[in-house]
Structures are given as C-alpha cells and as structure tokens.
Amino acid sequence: MTRRTHFLRPIRPALFLALFVSMPAAAQAPSAEWEEAEDEEDASSDEPDDLETSAASESAAPSVEGAEPVPAEDADPTTGQEAPARTPTSAVQAAEAATSADVDEARGGGEAASGQATDVPPAAPTPAPSVATPQSPVGGADAPRSLVAEGSNYWRPIRRGLSWWGFAQAQYHSSQLSEDQLAPGGAPLNRNQFELRRARLRIDHGWENAAATFEMDGSTVNGLAIGVRRAEASLLHRGDGDDDAPPLVVVTAGITDLPFGAELGESQRDRVFMERSIGSLALFPSEADIGLKVWGAYRFVSYAAAVVNGQPLSGSGFARDPNAAKDVVARVGARAPIRDDLRLDGGLSVYTGRGFSPGRDATKDSIVWIDENNSGTAEPYEFIGVTGSAAIPSRNFDRWALGLDLAAALDTRLGQTRLSGEVVVASNMDRNLLVSDPVLISRDARQLLLTLSLVQQITDYGLIGFRAAYYDPDSDLIEQRAGVFHLRDQTFWVLSPTVGLTLPHGRLVAQYDFIRDFLGRDERGVPTDVRNDQLTIRLQVDL
The missing domain is CATH 2.40.160.10 (Porin)
Structure with a gap:
C-alpha cells in the first residue's frame, strides 16, 4: 500500500488538473469527502514531499480572503521580466488555493485560509459631482424661506x-x-x-x-x-x-x-x-x-x-x-x-x-383759428398768430x-x-x-x-x-x-x-x-x- 501511494504521488497533480478541466463549472470545487480523504493521506505521507507541495501551492496562490493579484509563476522569456499579476479566476487556480489552505490547516501552521476562492468585483469608483445638477441659491433649507431665498x-x-x-x-x-x-x-x-x-x-x-x-x-x-x-x-x-x-x-x-x-x-x-x-x-x-x-x-x-x-x-x-x-x-x-x-x-x-x-425742434410761424362762438364760421377776431421758435439744442x-x-x-x-x-x-x-x-x-x-x-x-x-x-x-x-x-x-x-x-x-x-x-x-x-x-x-x- 505504501509503495502504491508513493508511485501515484508524482502524477497526482496532473490527474487533478485533468479531472477539474473535464468537470462542469458547478462541480469543479472539491467536495468535503474528497478533502477529508486527502488530508488523511497527506498526514500519512513523508514530511519533505508535503512541505515541498505546500510551498509550491502557497507561492502560486495568495490568501483567498484578500483576493489579491496572484504573482506570475514564470518570467517572460523575451524580456526577462516577470509577467503581470493575475487574479485567481480559473477553476484550476481556485482548486490549488483550496488544497493549499487545507494542507496548512491540517498541519496547524499559519492562519487558516478559506476553502474556496471567489471573484471579488472591484469597488465602484466614486462618481464625480455633476455640474448639470441644479443648485439652490443663497440661503438654503436652514434659512427662513419666507424672508431669505436668494439673499442680497x-x-x-x-x-x-x-x-x-x-x-x-x-x-x-x-x-x-x-x-x-x-x-x-x-x-x-x-x-x-x-x-x-x-x-x-x-x-x-x-x-x-x-x-x-x-x-x-x-x-x-x-x-x-x-x-x-x-x-x-x-x-x-x-x-x-x-x-x-x-x-x-x-x-x-x-x-x-x-x-x-x-x-x-x-x-x-x-x-x-x-x-x-x-x-x-x-x-x-x-x-x-x-x-x-x-x-x-x-x-x-x-x-x-x-x-x-x-x-x-x-x-x-x-x-x-x-x-x-x-x-x-x-x-x-x-x-x-x-x-x-x-x-x-x-x-x-x-x-x-x-x-x-x-x-426742442425749431417751429415756423403759424395761424390758429379758435371758433369762440361755435358758429362754425370763421370770424376775423378768431384768428390768432403763433410766432415760431428757434431750435433749442x-x-x-x-x-x-x-x-x-x-x-x-x-x-x-x-x-x-x-x-x-x-x-x-x-x-x-x-x-x-x-x-x-x-x-x-x-x-x-x-x-x-x-x-x-x-x-x-x-x-x-x-x-x-x-x-x-x-x-x-x-x-x-x-x-x-x-x-x-x-x-x-x-x-x-x-x-x-x-x-x-x-x-x-x-x-x-x-x-x-x-x-x-x-x-x-x-x-x-x-x-x-x-x-x-x-x-x-x-x-x-x-x-
């Protein structure tokens, strides 16, 4: 039994990878029974192999609670620089993070991590104040509205x-x-x-x-x-x-x-x-x-x-x-x-x-008739001369x-x-x-x-x-x-x-x-x- 266990250990990560890729998305997370069996098997395995596996898992997946970006595993071969950080969104990365957390919990070393990684959406940016929003004139709600609304x-x-x-x-x-x-x-x-x-x-x-x-x-x-x-x-x-x-x-x-x-x-x-x-x-x-x-x-x-x-x-x-x-x-x-x-x-x-x-504009001399007796006939004494006036600038x-x-x-x-x-x-x-x-x-x-x-x-x-x-x-x-x-x-x-x-x-x-x-x-x-x-x-x- 011990020989069979050591024989399968080198190929176990490849088997897990193939299993999670082929499973539906809803069933990719490891079940509780499977995790319990793996914990017992890890406890009966040799110490150096488990420490090496745990260190590799921890270097590939951060703490799930913080949902921080995951560092790249390999550097870019053309530039020699590290690839940009990525977030654990794939099902494989989620499984690796969960397995690493279970191993750490079984050994009692470090703080316990959560059993499954989830996508944490980024916080929505604070909207800038709209310049088209109507604003109240001077005074506001605290001022007596019957006497002051706009102010002097x-x-x-x-x-x-x-x-x-x-x-x-x-x-x-x-x-x-x-x-x-x-x-x-x-x-x-x-x-x-x-x-x-x-x-x-x-x-x-x-x-x-x-x-x-x-x-x-x-x-x-x-x-x-x-x-x-x-x-x-x-x-x-x-x-x-x-x-x-x-x-x-x-x-x-x-x-x-x-x-x-x-x-x-x-x-x-x-x-x-x-x-x-x-x-x-x-x-x-x-x-x-x-x-x-x-x-x-x-x-x-x-x-x-x-x-x-x-x-x-x-x-x-x-x-x-x-x-x-x-x-x-x-x-x-x-x-x-x-x-x-x-x-x-x-x-x-x-x-x-x-x-x-x-x-005032200039005026000419003129004659005015005033019908004083209301006879409708012009009499000589009813004519009055009006002298013109010069313009006033x-x-x-x-x-x-x-x-x-x-x-x-x-x-x-x-x-x-x-x-x-x-x-x-x-x-x-x-x-x-x-x-x-x-x-x-x-x-x-x-x-x-x-x-x-x-x-x-x-x-x-x-x-x-x-x-x-x-x-x-x-x-x-x-x-x-x-x-x-x-x-x-x-x-x-x-x-x-x-x-x-x-x-x-x-x-x-x-x-x-x-x-x-x-x-x-x-x-x-x-x-x-x-x-x-x-x-x-x-x-x-x-x-």
Whole structure:
C-alpha cells in the first residue's frame, strides 16, 4: 500500500488538473469527502514531499480572503521580466488555493485560509459631482424661506459648476383709476386685470477664476414682453472663502444690477412687498444698467462700484445712451452679528452722473383759428398768430444722489422679525414719475425719499408686513393761483399693509396700497388727493 501511494504521488497533480478541466463549472470545487480523504493521506505521507507541495501551492496562490493579484509563476522569456499579476479566476487556480489552505490547516501552521476562492468585483469608483445638477441659491433649507431665498446681491456667492433657477409671479391687480375707456392715442384705461408680473429663468456657471450669468424675464403688464434681465461676464478672486461665501474681488461687465441702496440690491424673488417703493421706482426705473462693476466682500464688509451708461433699461427712455458721459455709482455696506439671534445691516450709497435734455425742434410761424362762438364760421377776431421758435439744442446736466440704508433682523420663536429703513436725497434724478429736466425749468429739482418697513414671519407658513413710503419729486416747485405764488406740494405717501401664506416653493401674498398725493384739483383749483388706491394679489412659485 505504501509503495502504491508513493508511485501515484508524482502524477497526482496532473490527474487533478485533468479531472477539474473535464468537470462542469458547478462541480469543479472539491467536495468535503474528497478533502477529508486527502488530508488523511497527506498526514500519512513523508514530511519533505508535503512541505515541498505546500510551498509550491502557497507561492502560486495568495490568501483567498484578500483576493489579491496572484504573482506570475514564470518570467517572460523575451524580456526577462516577470509577467503581470493575475487574479485567481480559473477553476484550476481556485482548486490549488483550496488544497493549499487545507494542507496548512491540517498541519496547524499559519492562519487558516478559506476553502474556496471567489471573484471579488472591484469597488465602484466614486462618481464625480455633476455640474448639470441644479443648485439652490443663497440661503438654503436652514434659512427662513419666507424672508431669505436668494439673499442680497451685495453678498452673492459665486459657486463652481453649472446651476439654474427661476420663478413665476402671476397676479391680479385692481386700481381705483380704472375706467372702461380709451385714453387719447387709443391706450386702454382699464387697470383691473390678471397679469404675469415676472417669469424669470437664470443660469449661472462658475469656475475658479471666472463666472457667467444669463437671466431672461417675461411680463404682460404692458403687453407681452420678453427680454434680457441680466447678462454678466466676470473675472474673480475667491480669496480664502468657499463657494458659499462672496468672492474677495469680482470684475463684472455686461447688464448688471446697480449698487445703490437696499431696495435695488434686494432680490425680486425674496421681496415681501409687491414692488419697490414709489421713490425708488422714480429714481431708478430698472434695477439693472449696462456697464462695468467691481464688487466683493471681506469678512463683514461688502463693497461695489460701477461705471454705467446711466440710461434705464425699462424702455421708457432712449434706445441708446444719448450722451458720452458715464455715471458712477457705489455702495459700501457692513453686516454685523450682534448676537446669535440679532443681526444688523447697513450701507452708504452715492450716485453721480450726467443727465440729458433732448432740447426742442425749431417751429415756423403759424395761424390758429379758435371758433369762440361755435358758429362754425370763421370770424376775423378768431384768428390768432403763433410766432415760431428757434431750435433749442440738447444739453447735459448734472445729477446726483446720496443714500443711507439700515436694517435689523431678529430671530424669535414666532419667526424672523425684520425692520428696515432707507433715506435718499437727490438732485435731478427723477427719470420715471415726474421726470427732471433742469434745462427746461431753468433750475435744479431736489428729491427726497424715505422708506420704513416691518416684516414679521409667522412660523414657516405665514407673514405680515407694513411699509410706509414718502417721496417728494420737487421740493422747490412754485405755482401761481389767483395772482398769488404758492409753494406747490407734490409729495406722495404710500402705506402698504401686506399679508401672506408661505410654502417651501410657493408664496401667496396680498397687498393694499393707500396712496395719498396732490395730483388732483378741487373746485377752487387747489391741489387735492386723487382716488388711486390699488390692490394686488400675487402667487409666486419657485423653480
């Protein structure tokens, strides 16, 4: 029996190889009975042969638990270098690894290996962050969604990668000035209607030292209009801040927001009240202008300075900039956290530039007939001669504005409370309501703007607010009544209570504007208030 065992031992590996190659894949692993018989036979064999077989097996197969690459058995005869490592995927290599492990376990030497080698798939690589995934604007989920979603433009971060967002504002607007009539020229006087106030879609892409922004806006307030709201190309230096912090220095060119006051820097998406105050709309018909802006923030200080055309993009002025002079506008602000639940914001703004008076064309002498007796027949005394006038050339004039804004935000159990105020003094800056033209009136027109607002968040699902706005378009206007000169009062007072319902991606707000002005006349010809209050109910949904 001993002689037969030693006779078969030299050819046993070849027999095992042929057996495993011929067996099906499911039956190639050695059975438990076969392993037990082999262990007994190995124990009765001579010591040198078993050690040699075990060493050969261990050099050809690594530990199965680690599934590490198996070194090559032979070197490449052409290069003399070892062949690349391979993994034990074949059935023969699995059997050799199992046999080596059984021998080691039977002798009690070394750590026990597993009985069968299996393919261990490589770990899936960590996917890189997609640059096409939409990102939320400033604020995030932790910010009060009824008051802060995008944040002030003066503290706007520029994130790396591609992001987009937008919102739609649909509203019903009603005014006491509404009439079912047509104005001279054919424009309807009805103001009670459903409107699409804003439909914004914005795309941002930021890199390490560059960024681009493109924003479209649609509206039906004065007919269907779609245009570019913002188009910015920027170079920047981020400093030590991350993507959620404003860059240290940004140089922006294109259609960009004007850095003046708090209302111009407030996002239309975040604004609780329907529109900017009446004075802000008079001085700045649109928030954006075309030019070059340098802005940024460092710790608690923000800054912005721009050189712009000075021509509003609201469509109410010239299609192109009428003069070569450019306007300069700047703001320096600060944000100071007094306590964990209290924060103060403020800023000082300045605007200086050159306005444009279009002048007047020359006219010829003419004759005018006025039918005073309504007879339909021309009488000699009903003809009046009108002397022609010479042309008045276009001229530039100086204009400026100085503003101060302050705000305080307090976090309470009920929600965030925000109190803000703004004051602006200006000269020849009205470009929308009672347009300033000192060339025609031969003097400067001084403006004064005051705004005070309070907004209280009621949990995450409601808000109430109140705003008082005062605007004086011309503090030095004098008129004559019954032979007596009077200082004419053209001031506006607008009181706006607001109530709203807020949801994670939507807001329903109602606002009533009590407007007090001196645009009308009583039976004596004295300026009096015109009934022009208005109601607006708006539904806003964010994309």
